[in-house]
Amino acid sequence: xxxxxxxxxxxxxxxxxxxxxxxxxxxxxxxxxxxxxxxxxxxxxxxxxxxxxxxxxxxxxxxxxxxxxxxxxxxxxxxxxxxxxxxxxxxxxxxxxxxxxxxxxxxxxxxxxxxxxxxxxxxxxxxxxxxxxxxxxxx
Numbered sequence: 840x841x842x843x844x845x846x847x848x849x850x851x852x853x854x855x856x857x858x859x860x861x862x863x864x865x866x867x868x869x870x871x872x873x874x875x876x877x878x879x880x881x882x883x884x885x886x887x888x889x890x891x892x893x894x895x896x897x898x899x900x901x902x903x904x905x906x907x908x909x910x911x912x913x914x915x916x917x918x919x920x921x922x923x924x925x926x927x928x929x930x931x932x933x934x935x936x937x938x939x940x941x942x943x944x945x946x947x948x949x950x951x952x953x954x955x956x957x958x959x960x961x962x963x964x965x966x967x968x969x970x971x972x973x974x975x976x977x978x
Contacts, residue, residue, distance in 0.1 A: 858870060893920040897918050
């Protein structure tokens with residue numbers, strides 16, 4: 840792979856009860872364990888950050904697939920990512936639901952584009968075989 844960009848961030852202060860900062864300072868956030876996992880909440884957490892990143896990446900992949908298929912993805916299209924965490928056999932695991940809302944398309948086209956976006960999205964590629972990802976297309 841010919842790397843074109845590398846992001847860099849550092850976690851400090853205890854992981855889920857600490858902070859995370861990108862080298863350019865655009866991300867500079869306190870982290871807290873959410874109440875559902877026994878923490879105090881009141882700050883972001885790794886699952887929210889992953890959900891935001893995956894949703895953004897998938898949205899870009901959806902637009903790329905639309906261009907390649909000569910289908911206009913409407914300006915009002917959105918992509919949401921729900922990232923769940925829970926115990927597995929050895930520690931914890933995550934599961935993801937990607938919901939792409941593409942108003943104005945028929946359901947079959949939306950389903951096809953979302954499935955194709957899942958094949959090209961770098962986050963989908965990275966999680967394939969390791970994370971249960973559910974795809975939902977809404978029109």
